[in-house]
Amino acid sequence: MKQVPIGVSARHIHLSDWHIEQLFGHRYYLKVLKELSQPGQFAATETVAVVGPKGRFDKVRILGPARSKTQLEISRTDAFALGLNPPVRESGDTEGTPGITLIGPVGEIVIAEGVIVAARHIHFHTHDAINWGIADKQLLSVKIEGERPLIFEGVVARVSDNYALDMHIDTDEANAAGAKTGDNAIILS
Amino acid sequence: MKQVPIGVSARHIHLSDWHIEQLFGHRYYLKVLKELSQPGQFAATETVAVVGPKGRFDKVRILGPARSKTQLEISRTDAFALGLNPPVRESGDTEGTPGITLIGPVGEIVIAEGVIVAARHIHFHTHDAINWGIADKQLLSVKIEGERPLIFEGVVARVSDNYALDMHIDTDEANAAGAKTGDNAIILS
Numbered sequence: 268m269k270q271v272p273i274g275v276s277a278r279h280i281h282l283s284d285w286h287i288e289q290l291f292g293h294r295y296y297l298k299v300l301k302e303l304s305q306p307g308q309f310a311a312t313e314t315v316a317v318v319g320p321k322g323r324f325d326k327v328r329i330l331g332p333a334r335s336k337t338q339l340e341i342s343r344t345d346a347f348a349l350g351l352n353p354p355v356r357e358s359g360d361t362e363g364t365p366g367i368t369l370i371g372p373v374g375e376i377v378i379a380e381g382v383i384v385a386a387r388h389i390h391f392h393t394h395d396a397i398n399w400g401i402a403d404k405q406l407l408s409v410k411i412e413g414e415r416p417l418i419f420e421g422v423v424a425r426v427s428d429n430y431a432l433d434m435h436i437d438t439d440e441a442n443a444a445g446a447k448t449g450d451n452a453i454i455l456s
Numbered sequence: 457m458k459q460v461p462i463g464v465s466a467r468h469i470h471l472s473d474w475h476i477e478q479l480f481g482h483r484y485y486l487k488v489l490k491e492l493s494q495p496g497q498f499a500a501t502e503t504v505a506v507v508g509p510k511g512r513f514d515k516v517r518i519l520g521p522a523r524s525k526t527q528l529e530i531s532r533t534d535a536f537a538l539g540l541n542p543p544v545r546e547s548g549d550t551e552g553t554p555g556i557t558l559i560g561p562v563g564e565i566v567i568a569e570g571v572i573v574a575a576r577h578i579h580f581h582t583h584d585a586i587n588w589g590i591a592d593k594q595l596l597s598v599k600i601e602g603e604r605p606l607i608f609e610g611v612v613a614r615v616s617d618n619y620a621l622d623m624h625i626d627t628d629e630a631n632a633a634g635a636k637t638g639d640n641a642i643i644l645s
Binding site for chain 2: 342343344354355387414415416417418419420421438439440442443444445
């Protein structure tokens with residue numbers, strides 16, 4: 268049985284070096300609050316406020332390290348609250364997505380694009396993928412059992428030597444499945 | 457193909473006659489704002505505030521007519537915001553569920569139980585059920601296609617001469633499936 272631990276992603280943001288400087292100051296470095304399941308990734312102690320046309324969230328967790336492009340990942344529920352209509356996208360694919368206002372302790376910036384609803388996906392270490400015959404970018408059917416059983420289809424496989432086995436879903440998806448971080452999902456095909 | 461229209465249920469409340477009187481006044485009758493898909497059911501013009509241990513919603517829509525028991529139906533997302541942990545239940549099955557405070561224009565009451573996350577279900581008119589060979593209380597697998605395809609399992613069939621064909625899911629489930637009211641779902645088995 269191809270069993271995968273679930274990691275539920277609450278709303279969060281990845282920032283570029285340039286945006287970190289604008290929001291937090293010159294030569295500012297994010298501090299590590301907690302290591303995440305993917306090697307080298309961490310939740311930072313810092314948060315930013317994000318302000319949309321209809322609403323705002325005052326404390327959105329920053330995930331580090333810095334990336335080449337700033338990207339805010341929210342649930343569809345969050346999107347309604349902010350007044351945005353972002354598409355479901357894979358991480359990094361932000362062309363044509365909505366922008367938003369970001370507010371940090373020393374500055375405020377408007378990003379022209381970068382707000383997405385993250386496409387559900389599974390990180391595989393290359394060894395796991397080879398063992399199970401799964402290719403990078405393959406679309407999978409994945410079952411979650413429990414109080415609200417369902418099968419997510421079109422779950423994107425992402426394979427790398429830098430990944431640890433983990434299925435990432437957002438809070439809407441976790442709530443619809445009655446799942447929480449640490450529960451297991453089963454790859455059906 | 458067994459195709460069923462989807463109706464997305466936002467948070468709402470059903471009130472008993474007694475609770476309507478306590479919240480809105482002696483011999484108060486709910487006014488119809490909009491007829492719903494199920495015959496005789498309506499969204500009322502009236503709303504109540506609901507107050508949980510951690511948060512509140514100021515305007516929760518009342519659905520009429522009055523029922524024998526008061527029941528607040530919320531999403532898992534709403535439950536976190538209120539600070540409650542209600543179970544997933546079928547409508548009417550409120551034994552042992554959390555209570556909450558309700559505030560209307562003339563009174564405030566605390567209900568000892570009645571907060572649920574509604575179990576996803578499909579209303580079938582008896583004719584539809586017979587045509588498709590579906591029995592009352594049968595558990596179904598139902599597919600929703602689109603941007604976030606998934607299969608909901610364990611969807612409860614509810615069959616009655618008083619029902620119109622409609623699949624009811626909550627906002628978390630709709631967001632996880634990328635679905636909205638009026639989209640179609642397909643019964644697989």
